[in-house]
Amino acid sequence: MPDTTGRFAGRAAIVTGAARGIGAATAARLAEEGAQVLLADRAPEVMARAEAVGGVGLRIDLAARGAGEAVVDTALDAFGRLDILVNNAGIGGSKPLLDSDDDLLERFIETNLTSVLRLTRAAIPHLARPGGRIVSVSSTFGIAGYPGTTAYAVAKAGIAQMTRQLAGELAPEGILVNAVAPGVIETAMTEGHLGSDYYRRAVLEPTPLRRAGRPEEVAAVIAFLASADAAYVAGQVIAVDGGWLAARHPPREAG
Numbered sequence: 001m002p003d004t005t006g007r008f009a010g011r012a013a014i015v016t017g018a019a020r021g022i023g024a025a026t027a028a029r030l031a032e033e034g035a036q037v038l039l040a041d042r043a044p045e046v047m048a049r050a051e052a053v054g055g056v057g058l059r060i061d062l063a064a065r066g067a068g069e070a071v072v073d074t075a076l077d078a079f080g081r082l083d084i085l086v087n088n089a090g091i092g093g094s095k096p097l098l099d100s101d102d103d104l105l106e107r108f109i110e111t112n113l114t115s116v117l118r119l120t121r122a123a124i125p126h127l128a129r130p131g132g133r134i135v136s137v138s139s140t141f142g143i144a145g146y147p148g149t150t151a152y153a154v155a156k157a158g159i160a161q162m163t164r165q166l167a168g169e170l171a172p173e174g175i176l177v178n179a180v181a182p183g184v185i186e187t188a189m190t191e192g193h194l195g196s197d198y199y200r201r202a203v204l205e206p207t208p209l210r211r212a213g214r215p216e217e218v219a220a221v222i223a224f225l226a227s228a229d230a231a232y233v234a235g236q237v238i239a240v241d242g243g244w245l246a247a248r249h250p251p252r253e254a255g
């Protein structure tokens with residue numbers, strides 16, 4: 001049951017990559033606080049997820065040309081307005097540059113950056129003025145260098161720069177543009193790595209909070225940035241990383 005008194009009552013939102021993980025948690029959080037939400041994802045599970053949160057589901061490959069316009073048109077048809085765009089969909093698991101063939105480079109840049117630019121371009125003319133919000137999901141790997149994930153990191157750095165760029169262009173019109181940079185979050189994207197010794201030593205142990213994050217913990221910050229509580233925040237990329245970027249620990253002594 002949508003909350004008619006919540007922070008997002010009367011607002012309409014698009015959340016991409018909402019079939020699972022951070023996107024699903026974000027769609028649930030926005031819906032709980034009163035938003036009408038369009039959940040867009042290529043995975044078929046998006047339809048059930050949409051039903052579970054009382055939203056509208058759209059199964060679509062966001063990397064395809066024309067997808068951005070299709071997503072925005074669907075939201076406008078369903079809700080008659082658009083207030084919030086959450087650019088969350090993305091793929092993980094890229095490689096060092098020398099091991100990245102043309103297909104891999106194209107896949108990561110198209111999916112994790114170009115599709116975000118296209119959807120954002122399609123959404124901007126329709127976003128509420130004032131009150132519109134764009135919140136995108138970058139990554140700590142798009143801010144600090146981290147070996148072995150070149151195409152992914154470059155795309156995520158592009159999202160961080162898109163955020164600063166558009167913040168300057170759109171704040172005068174009353175649209176706020178911000179991003180989150182998650183550290184390691186427990187989702188399908190990381191589940192294959194979380195148990196490995198390398199991950200424990202390289203990522204979890206250096207994290208001041210000494211644990212991976214949960215999707216809901218990222219969703220809470222996205223919801224803050226999408227809300228009126230963030231009325232004077234523009235162009236920020238907020239790390240949600242247990243302190244990793246700010247104060248990662250050196251490796252502890254063996255033994």
Ligand SMILES: NC(=O)c1ccc[n+]([C@@H]2O[C@H](COP(=O)([O-])OP(=O)(O)OC[C@H]3O[C@@H](n4cnc5c(N)ncnc54)[C@H](O)[C@@H]3O)[C@@H](O)[C@H]2O)c1
Pocket residue numbers: 016017018019020021022023040041042043060061062063088089090091092111137138139140181182183184185186187188189190
């Ligand atoms: N999990 C982490 O540790 C972590 C860390 C930093 C950033 N991120 C970013 O957070 C976002 C969400 O990741 P997650 O961890 O929830 O991953 P996830 O794999 O659980 O979810 C990603 C969702 O995006 C969808 N998606 C991917 N490509 C798509 C496309 N072309 N069209 C439509 N849908 C598509 C997938 O189907 C999936 O439902 C991603 O952008 C990811 O890069 C995640």
